[in-house]
Amino acid sequence: xxxxxxxxxxxxxxxxxxxxxxxxxxxxxxxxxxxxxxxxxxxxxxxxxxxxxxxxxxxxxxxxxxxxxxxxxxxxxxxxxxxxxxxxxxxxxxxxxxxxxxxxxxxxxxxxxxxxxxxxxxxxxxxxxxxxxxxxxxxxxxxxxxxxxxxxxxxxxxxxxxxxxxxxx
Amino acid sequence: xxxxxxxxxxxxxxxxxxxxxxxxxxxxxxxxxxxxxxxxxxxxxxxxxxxxxxxxxxxxxxxxxxxxxxxxxxxxxxxxxxxxxxxxxxxxxxxxxxxxxxxxxxxxxxxxxxxxxxxxxxxxxxxxxxxxxxxxxxxxxxxxxxxxxxxxxxxxxxxxxxxxxxxxxxxxxxxxxxxxxxxxxxxxxxxxxxxxxxxxxxxxxxxxxxxxxxxxxxxxxxxxxxxxxxxxxxxxxxxxxxxxxx
Numbered sequence: 001x002x003x004x005x006x007x008x009x010x011x012x013x014x015x016x017x018x019x020x021x022x023x024x025x026x027x028x029x030x031x032x033x034x035x036x037x038x039x040x041x042x043x044x045x046x047x048x049x050x051x052x053x054x055x056x057x058x059x060x061x062x063x064x065x066x067x068x069x070x071x072x073x074x075x076x077x078x079x080x081x082x083x084x085x086x087x088x089x090x091x092x093x094x095x096x097x098x099x100x101x102x103x104x105x106x107x108x109x110x111x112x113x114x115x116x117x118x119x120x121x122x123x124x125x126x127x128x129x130x131x132x133x134x135x136x137x138x139x140x141x142x143x144x145x146x147x148x149x150x151x152x153x154x155x156x157x158x159x160x161x162x163x164x165x166x167x168x169x
Numbered sequence: 170x171x172x173x174x175x176x177x178x179x180x181x182x183x184x185x186x187x188x189x190x191x192x193x194x195x196x197x198x199x200x201x202x203x204x205x206x207x208x209x210x211x212x213x214x215x216x217x218x219x220x221x222x223x224x225x226x227x228x229x230x231x232x233x234x235x236x237x238x239x240x241x242x243x244x245x246x247x248x249x250x251x252x253x254x255x256x257x258x259x260x261x262x263x264x265x266x267x268x269x270x271x272x273x274x275x276x277x278x279x280x281x282x283x284x285x286x287x288x289x290x291x292x293x294x295x296x297x298x299x300x301x302x303x304x305x306x307x308x309x310x311x312x313x314x315x316x317x318x319x320x321x322x323x324x325x326x327x328x329x330x331x332x333x334x335x336x337x338x339x340x341x342x343x344x345x346x347x348x349x350x351x352x353x354x355x356x357x358x359x360x361x362x363x364x365x366x367x368x369x370x371x372x373x374x375x376x377x378x379x380x381x382x383x384x385x386x387x388x389x390x391x392x393x394x395x396x397x398x399x400x401x402x403x404x405x406x407x408x409x410x411x412x413x414x415x
Contacts, residue, residue: 005382005383006333008383009235010235013235017233017235018228018233019325021228021232021233022225022228024222025225025226025228026221026224028223029224031226031227031232034226034232035232035233038232038233039234039235042235048318049317049319049356049383049385050380051313051383053385105220106223106224107222107277108223109220109221109223110224113224121288123218124221125221127182128218128221132184133179133182133184145175146175147178147184148174148175148176148177148178148179148184149174149175151178152174152175152177152178152210155213155214155217158217159213159217162220
Protein backbone atom coordinates (compact mmCIF):
# COMPACT_ATOMS: atom_id res chain seq x y z
CA UNK A 1 0.00 0.00 0.00
CA UNK A 2 1.44 3.37 -0.93
CA UNK A 3 2.02 5.94 1.77
CA UNK A 4 0.05 9.13 1.83
CA UNK A 5 1.66 12.52 2.10
CA UNK A 6 0.55 12.70 5.73
CA UNK A 7 2.45 9.45 6.38
CA UNK A 8 5.56 10.96 4.81
CA UNK A 9 5.28 14.09 6.94
CA UNK A 10 4.78 11.95 10.04
CA UNK A 11 7.98 10.07 9.22
CA UNK A 12 9.88 13.32 8.77
CA UNK A 13 8.44 14.56 12.04
CA UNK A 14 9.50 11.43 13.90
CA UNK A 15 13.00 11.68 12.50
CA UNK A 16 13.69 15.38 12.87
CA UNK A 17 11.30 17.13 15.26
CA UNK A 18 13.50 16.64 18.34
CA UNK A 19 16.56 18.09 16.63
CA UNK A 20 14.64 21.03 15.19
CA UNK A 21 13.07 21.77 18.56
CA UNK A 22 16.46 21.57 20.32
CA UNK A 23 18.05 23.92 17.79
CA UNK A 24 15.24 26.45 18.13
CA UNK A 25 15.18 26.11 21.89
CA UNK A 26 18.89 26.84 22.13
CA UNK A 27 18.64 29.63 19.61
CA UNK A 28 15.70 31.37 21.23
CA UNK A 29 16.08 30.39 24.88
CA UNK A 30 12.32 29.96 24.91
CA UNK A 31 11.02 26.38 24.71
CA UNK A 32 7.44 27.48 24.09
CA UNK A 33 8.46 29.69 21.22
CA UNK A 34 10.69 26.88 19.92
CA UNK A 35 7.77 24.43 19.99
CA UNK A 36 5.50 26.92 18.25
CA UNK A 37 8.05 27.65 15.52
CA UNK A 38 8.76 23.95 14.97
CA UNK A 39 5.05 23.22 14.68
CA UNK A 40 4.53 26.10 12.29
CA UNK A 41 7.37 24.78 10.11
CA UNK A 42 5.64 21.38 9.95
CA UNK A 43 2.30 23.03 9.16
CA UNK A 44 4.00 24.77 6.24
CA UNK A 45 5.42 21.46 5.11
CA UNK A 46 1.86 20.09 5.02
CA UNK A 47 0.67 23.07 3.07
CA UNK A 48 3.51 22.65 0.62
CA UNK A 49 1.96 19.39 -0.53
CA UNK A 50 5.28 17.75 -1.45
CA UNK A 51 8.42 16.75 0.37
CA UNK A 52 11.51 18.80 -0.44
CA UNK A 53 14.69 16.96 -1.28
CA UNK A 54 16.10 17.44 2.21
CA UNK A 55 13.11 17.92 4.49
CA UNK A 56 15.14 18.60 7.64
CA UNK A 57 17.13 21.33 5.94
CA UNK A 58 13.96 22.83 4.50
CA UNK A 59 12.25 22.78 7.90
CA UNK A 60 15.21 24.40 9.65
CA UNK A 61 15.39 27.10 7.01
CA UNK A 62 11.66 27.83 7.38
CA UNK A 63 11.91 27.80 11.17
CA UNK A 64 14.94 30.09 11.07
CA UNK A 65 13.05 32.59 8.95
CA UNK A 66 10.11 32.41 11.33
CA UNK A 67 12.47 32.97 14.22
CA UNK A 68 14.08 35.96 12.56
CA UNK A 69 10.61 37.42 12.02
CA UNK A 70 9.94 36.93 15.70
CA UNK A 71 13.22 38.48 16.71
CA UNK A 72 11.88 41.84 17.75
CA UNK A 73 9.33 40.16 19.98
CA UNK A 74 12.06 37.85 21.23
CA UNK A 75 14.18 40.82 22.24
CA UNK A 76 11.36 42.14 24.35
CA UNK A 77 10.92 38.76 25.98
CA UNK A 78 14.61 38.35 26.71
CA UNK A 79 14.46 40.88 29.48
CA UNK A 80 11.63 38.94 31.08
CA UNK A 81 13.56 35.69 30.90
CA UNK A 82 16.56 37.29 32.56
CA UNK A 83 14.35 38.62 35.32
CA UNK A 84 12.48 35.34 35.74
CA UNK A 85 14.79 32.49 34.73
CA UNK A 86 13.11 29.15 34.31
CA UNK A 87 13.79 26.06 36.42
CA UNK A 88 11.95 27.66 39.28
CA UNK A 89 9.74 24.64 39.69
CA UNK A 90 10.25 23.20 43.15
CA UNK A 91 10.27 19.48 43.81
CA UNK A 92 12.49 16.46 43.53
CA UNK A 93 15.69 16.60 41.53
CA UNK A 94 18.99 18.34 41.99
CA UNK A 95 19.70 19.99 45.28
CA UNK A 96 19.11 23.75 45.60
CA UNK A 97 22.83 24.44 45.30
CA UNK A 98 23.11 22.22 42.21
CA UNK A 99 20.12 23.94 40.68
CA UNK A 100 21.59 27.33 41.43
CA UNK A 101 24.88 26.33 39.82
CA UNK A 102 23.06 24.94 36.80
CA UNK A 103 20.99 28.12 36.48
CA UNK A 104 24.10 30.19 36.72
CA UNK A 105 25.88 28.18 34.02
CA UNK A 106 22.81 28.29 31.82
CA UNK A 107 22.66 32.06 32.18
CA UNK A 108 26.35 32.32 31.29
CA UNK A 109 25.97 30.16 28.18
CA UNK A 110 22.85 32.10 27.20
CA UNK A 111 24.66 35.37 27.69
CA UNK A 112 27.66 34.19 25.66
CA UNK A 113 25.44 33.03 22.81
CA UNK A 114 23.52 36.28 22.83
CA UNK A 115 26.75 38.21 22.44
CA UNK A 116 27.58 36.43 19.18
CA UNK A 117 26.51 37.70 15.81
CA UNK A 118 23.33 35.97 14.56
CA UNK A 119 25.34 34.15 11.91
CA UNK A 120 27.91 32.80 14.38
CA UNK A 121 25.16 31.75 16.77
CA UNK A 122 23.16 29.94 14.10
CA UNK A 123 26.28 28.37 12.62
CA UNK A 124 27.40 26.91 15.94
CA UNK A 125 23.97 25.65 16.93
CA UNK A 126 23.31 24.06 13.56
CA UNK A 127 26.73 22.42 13.53
CA UNK A 128 25.99 21.09 17.01
CA UNK A 129 22.98 19.38 15.40
CA UNK A 130 25.35 17.70 12.95
CA UNK A 131 24.53 19.50 9.72
CA UNK A 132 27.11 19.14 6.99
CA UNK A 133 29.12 22.02 5.63
CA UNK A 134 27.01 22.03 2.47
CA UNK A 135 23.80 22.17 4.50
CA UNK A 136 25.19 24.98 6.63
CA UNK A 137 26.24 26.93 3.56
CA UNK A 138 22.78 26.55 2.01
CA UNK A 139 20.82 27.31 5.14
CA UNK A 140 22.83 30.37 6.14
CA UNK A 141 23.76 31.56 2.66
CA UNK A 142 27.49 31.43 3.23
CA UNK A 143 30.33 30.19 1.08
CA UNK A 144 30.76 26.46 1.54
CA UNK A 145 34.52 26.72 1.02
CA UNK A 146 34.93 28.84 4.15
CA UNK A 147 32.53 27.10 6.52
CA UNK A 148 35.40 25.60 8.54
CA UNK A 149 37.08 28.96 8.99
CA UNK A 150 33.79 30.59 9.99
CA UNK A 151 33.12 27.80 12.45
CA UNK A 152 36.57 28.18 14.05
CA UNK A 153 36.02 31.92 14.33
CA UNK A 154 32.56 31.45 15.84
CA UNK A 155 33.93 29.02 18.42
CA UNK A 156 36.65 31.46 19.42
CA UNK A 157 34.07 34.23 19.73
CA UNK A 158 31.90 32.01 21.89
CA UNK A 159 34.82 31.09 24.17
CA UNK A 160 35.70 34.74 24.63
CA UNK A 161 32.09 35.70 25.30
CA UNK A 162 31.65 32.81 27.71
CA UNK A 163 34.70 33.80 29.74
CA UNK A 164 33.43 37.37 29.88
CA UNK A 165 30.02 36.16 31.01
CA UNK A 166 31.60 34.05 33.75
CA UNK A 167 33.68 36.95 34.97
CA UNK A 168 30.63 39.18 34.94
CA UNK A 169 28.62 36.75 37.03
CA UNK B 170 54.00 24.37 6.29
CA UNK B 171 51.26 23.74 8.84
CA UNK B 172 47.65 22.92 8.10
CA UNK B 173 45.42 25.96 7.85
CA UNK B 174 42.33 26.52 9.99
CA UNK B 175 39.87 25.50 7.28
CA UNK B 176 41.66 22.20 6.75
CA UNK B 177 41.87 21.48 10.47
CA UNK B 178 38.16 22.10 10.92
CA UNK B 179 37.33 19.95 7.92
CA UNK B 180 39.52 17.18 9.30
CA UNK B 181 37.71 17.44 12.59
CA UNK B 182 34.32 17.16 10.88
CA UNK B 183 35.27 14.68 8.19
CA UNK B 184 34.54 17.22 5.48
CA UNK B 185 37.67 16.83 3.35
CA UNK B 186 37.64 15.12 0.00
CA UNK B 187 39.56 11.82 0.01
CA UNK B 188 42.67 13.21 -1.67
CA UNK B 189 43.05 16.14 0.72
CA UNK B 190 42.22 13.90 3.61
CA UNK B 191 45.09 11.58 2.71
CA UNK B 192 47.49 14.48 2.28
CA UNK B 193 46.44 16.05 5.56
CA UNK B 194 46.67 12.78 7.47
CA UNK B 195 50.15 12.31 6.07
CA UNK B 196 51.09 15.78 7.29
CA UNK B 197 49.65 15.05 10.71
CA UNK B 198 51.76 11.91 11.00
CA UNK B 199 54.85 14.04 10.62
CA UNK B 200 53.77 17.18 12.48
CA UNK B 201 53.18 17.03 16.24
CA UNK B 202 52.14 20.71 16.29
CA UNK B 203 49.25 20.15 13.92
CA UNK B 204 48.28 16.95 15.73
CA UNK B 205 48.05 18.96 18.92
CA UNK B 206 46.08 21.74 17.20
CA UNK B 207 43.59 19.18 15.87
CA UNK B 208 43.22 17.51 19.25
CA UNK B 209 42.81 20.89 20.91
CA UNK B 210 40.17 21.95 18.37
CA UNK B 211 38.28 18.73 19.08
CA UNK B 212 38.46 19.23 22.86
CA UNK B 213 37.32 22.83 22.65
CA UNK B 214 34.43 22.02 20.36
CA UNK B 215 33.30 19.19 22.62
CA UNK B 216 33.34 21.59 25.56
CA UNK B 217 31.35 24.24 23.68
CA UNK B 218 28.76 21.78 22.41
CA UNK B 219 28.56 20.32 25.91
CA UNK B 220 27.85 23.79 27.28
CA UNK B 221 24.99 24.14 24.78
CA UNK B 222 23.30 21.22 26.53
CA UNK B 223 22.92 23.48 29.55
CA UNK B 224 20.33 25.39 27.54
CA UNK B 225 18.18 22.40 26.71
CA UNK B 226 14.64 22.07 27.96
CA UNK B 227 12.82 18.82 28.10
CA UNK B 228 11.50 17.95 24.63
CA UNK B 229 8.17 16.83 26.02
CA UNK B 230 5.65 14.98 23.90
CA UNK B 231 3.44 18.05 23.89
CA UNK B 232 6.27 20.19 22.58
CA UNK B 233 7.16 17.73 19.84
CA UNK B 234 3.62 16.79 18.84
CA UNK B 235 2.48 17.29 15.30
CA UNK B 236 -0.17 20.01 15.27
CA UNK B 237 -3.51 18.57 16.41
CA UNK B 238 -5.40 19.79 13.42
CA UNK B 239 -2.93 19.75 10.59
CA UNK B 240 -4.27 21.56 7.60
CA UNK B 241 -4.77 19.43 4.56
CA UNK B 242 -2.07 19.59 1.94
CA UNK B 243 -2.20 22.32 -0.63
CA UNK B 244 -4.56 20.49 -2.95
CA UNK B 245 -7.47 20.95 -0.52
CA UNK B 246 -6.54 24.31 0.84
CA UNK B 247 -8.02 26.62 -1.80
CA UNK B 248 -11.77 26.95 -1.72
CA UNK B 249 -13.52 25.18 -4.60
CA UNK B 250 -14.68 28.41 -6.12
CA UNK B 251 -11.08 29.63 -6.36
CA UNK B 252 -10.17 26.54 -8.35
CA UNK B 253 -13.25 26.92 -10.52
CA UNK B 254 -12.50 30.60 -11.04
CA UNK B 255 -8.88 29.78 -11.94
CA UNK B 256 -10.02 27.22 -14.52
CA UNK B 257 -12.61 29.59 -15.96
CA UNK B 258 -10.02 32.35 -16.16
CA UNK B 259 -7.50 30.10 -17.84
CA UNK B 260 -10.06 28.82 -20.34
CA UNK B 261 -11.28 32.35 -21.08
CA UNK B 262 -7.74 33.61 -21.56
CA UNK B 263 -6.91 30.63 -23.74
CA UNK B 264 -10.05 31.23 -25.79
CA UNK B 265 -9.19 34.87 -26.29
CA UNK B 266 -5.64 34.02 -27.23
CA UNK B 267 -6.89 31.29 -29.56
CA UNK B 268 -9.27 33.73 -31.29
CA UNK B 269 -6.61 36.32 -32.01
CA UNK B 270 -5.56 36.50 -35.64
CA UNK B 271 -2.23 34.72 -36.09
CA UNK B 272 -2.50 33.28 -32.61
CA UNK B 273 0.54 31.22 -31.62
CA UNK B 274 -1.76 29.18 -29.38
CA UNK B 275 -3.87 28.10 -32.33
CA UNK B 276 -0.76 27.07 -34.20
CA UNK B 277 0.56 25.29 -31.15
CA UNK B 278 -2.63 23.34 -30.58
CA UNK B 279 -2.93 22.35 -34.19
CA UNK B 280 0.69 21.27 -34.44
CA UNK B 281 1.73 19.86 -31.10
CA UNK B 282 5.46 19.50 -30.74
CA UNK B 283 6.21 21.50 -33.88
CA UNK B 284 7.94 24.48 -32.34
CA UNK B 285 11.48 25.81 -32.23
CA UNK B 286 13.52 22.68 -31.75
CA UNK B 287 12.28 21.07 -34.92
CA UNK B 288 10.63 18.08 -33.38
CA UNK B 289 7.61 18.22 -35.59
CA UNK B 290 7.78 14.55 -36.40
CA UNK B 291 5.93 13.51 -33.32
CA UNK B 292 4.47 10.06 -33.11
CA UNK B 293 0.83 9.25 -33.73
CA UNK B 294 0.27 8.26 -30.13
CA UNK B 295 1.21 11.69 -29.03
CA UNK B 296 -1.26 13.35 -31.32
CA UNK B 297 -3.99 11.16 -29.93
CA UNK B 298 -3.10 12.03 -26.41
CA UNK B 299 -3.22 15.76 -26.85
CA UNK B 300 -6.14 15.89 -29.23
CA UNK B 301 -8.89 17.98 -27.75
CA UNK B 302 -6.64 19.90 -25.40
CA UNK B 303 -8.87 21.93 -23.15
CA UNK B 304 -6.72 24.20 -21.10
CA UNK B 305 -3.20 25.17 -20.35
CA UNK B 306 -0.95 27.59 -18.65
CA UNK B 307 2.25 29.35 -19.57
CA UNK B 308 4.59 30.73 -16.97
CA UNK B 309 8.10 32.07 -16.95
CA UNK B 310 10.51 31.68 -14.10
CA UNK B 311 14.00 33.03 -13.55
CA UNK B 312 14.65 30.72 -10.60
CA UNK B 313 14.16 27.05 -9.74
CA UNK B 314 10.63 25.90 -10.52
CA UNK B 315 8.48 22.96 -9.51
CA UNK B 316 5.48 21.46 -11.25
CA UNK B 317 3.59 19.50 -8.65
CA UNK B 318 1.02 16.84 -9.47
CA UNK B 319 -0.74 16.22 -6.21
CA UNK B 320 -1.90 12.68 -6.93
CA UNK B 321 -1.24 9.63 -9.00
CA UNK B 322 -4.01 8.87 -11.48
CA UNK B 323 -5.70 5.66 -12.57
CA UNK B 324 -4.53 6.50 -16.11
CA UNK B 325 -2.86 9.28 -18.06
CA UNK B 326 0.63 10.39 -18.91
CA UNK B 327 2.81 13.44 -18.83
CA UNK B 328 4.80 14.17 -21.95
CA UNK B 329 7.77 16.36 -21.27
CA UNK B 330 9.64 18.10 -24.02
CA UNK B 331 12.57 20.50 -23.82
CA UNK B 332 12.27 23.51 -26.10
CA UNK B 333 14.30 26.64 -26.85
CA UNK B 334 11.48 28.82 -25.49
CA UNK B 335 11.97 30.49 -22.12
CA UNK B 336 8.41 29.66 -21.14
CA UNK B 337 7.15 26.75 -19.12
CA UNK B 338 4.01 25.48 -20.80
CA UNK B 339 1.54 23.01 -19.37
CA UNK B 340 -1.37 21.71 -21.39
CA UNK B 341 -4.12 19.46 -20.15
CA UNK B 342 -5.89 17.03 -22.41
CA UNK B 343 -9.02 15.17 -21.39
CA UNK B 344 -10.57 16.34 -18.17
CA UNK B 345 -10.18 19.80 -16.64
CA UNK B 346 -7.97 19.96 -13.57
CA UNK B 347 -7.07 22.75 -11.19
CA UNK B 348 -3.92 24.64 -12.12
CA UNK B 349 -2.52 27.08 -9.62
CA UNK B 350 0.70 28.86 -10.38
CA UNK B 351 2.99 30.71 -8.01
CA UNK B 352 6.37 32.37 -8.39
CA UNK B 353 8.27 29.11 -7.94
CA UNK B 354 5.75 26.35 -8.50
CA UNK B 355 2.72 25.23 -10.43
CA UNK B 356 0.34 22.93 -8.61
CA UNK B 357 -1.86 20.57 -10.60
CA UNK B 358 -4.81 19.42 -8.48
CA UNK B 359 -5.36 16.17 -10.36
CA UNK B 360 -6.78 13.87 -7.70
CA UNK B 361 -9.34 11.58 -9.35
CA UNK B 362 -8.53 12.90 -12.83
CA UNK B 363 -7.60 10.77 -15.84
CA UNK B 364 -6.26 13.66 -17.90
CA UNK B 365 -2.99 13.62 -19.80
CA UNK B 366 -0.57 16.49 -19.89
CA UNK B 367 1.95 17.98 -22.22
CA UNK B 368 4.68 19.99 -20.60
CA UNK B 369 7.25 22.03 -22.42
CA UNK B 370 10.25 23.18 -20.51
CA UNK B 371 13.04 25.58 -21.47
CA UNK B 372 16.07 23.55 -22.46
CA UNK B 373 18.24 26.26 -20.86
CA UNK B 374 17.63 28.14 -17.68
CA UNK B 375 17.07 27.37 -14.04
CA UNK B 376 16.43 23.89 -12.62
CA UNK B 377 12.92 22.53 -13.00
CA UNK B 378 11.42 19.57 -11.20
CA UNK B 379 8.23 17.64 -11.74
CA UNK B 380 6.84 15.98 -8.65
CA UNK B 381 4.15 13.34 -8.52
CA UNK B 382 2.46 12.65 -5.20
CA UNK B 383 5.42 14.03 -3.31
CA UNK B 384 8.06 12.21 -5.33
CA UNK B 385 10.43 13.72 -7.84
CA UNK B 386 9.81 12.07 -11.23
CA UNK B 387 11.70 14.47 -13.47
CA UNK B 388 14.46 16.97 -12.88
CA UNK B 389 16.20 19.18 -15.38
CA UNK B 390 19.31 21.04 -14.31
CA UNK B 391 21.41 22.63 -16.99
CA UNK B 392 21.88 20.01 -19.69
CA UNK B 393 21.23 17.18 -17.27
CA UNK B 394 17.91 15.41 -17.07
CA UNK B 395 17.25 13.04 -14.25
CA UNK B 396 14.21 10.80 -14.54
CA UNK B 397 13.22 7.17 -14.41
CA UNK B 398 10.72 7.71 -17.21
CA UNK B 399 11.06 6.61 -20.84
CA UNK B 400 12.47 8.80 -23.59
CA UNK B 401 10.73 8.26 -26.91
CA UNK B 402 12.57 8.54 -30.24
CA UNK B 403 11.36 12.09 -30.81
CA UNK B 404 13.02 13.28 -27.62
CA UNK B 405 9.90 13.35 -25.45
CA UNK B 406 9.97 11.99 -21.91
CA UNK B 407 6.91 9.93 -21.03
CA UNK B 408 5.89 9.83 -17.42
CA UNK B 409 3.18 7.36 -16.53
CA UNK B 410 0.86 8.94 -13.98
CA UNK B 411 -0.44 5.60 -12.82
CA UNK B 412 2.90 3.98 -11.94
CA UNK B 413 4.85 3.97 -8.75
CA UNK B 414 7.67 6.11 -10.07
CA UNK B 415 10.50 7.13 -7.85
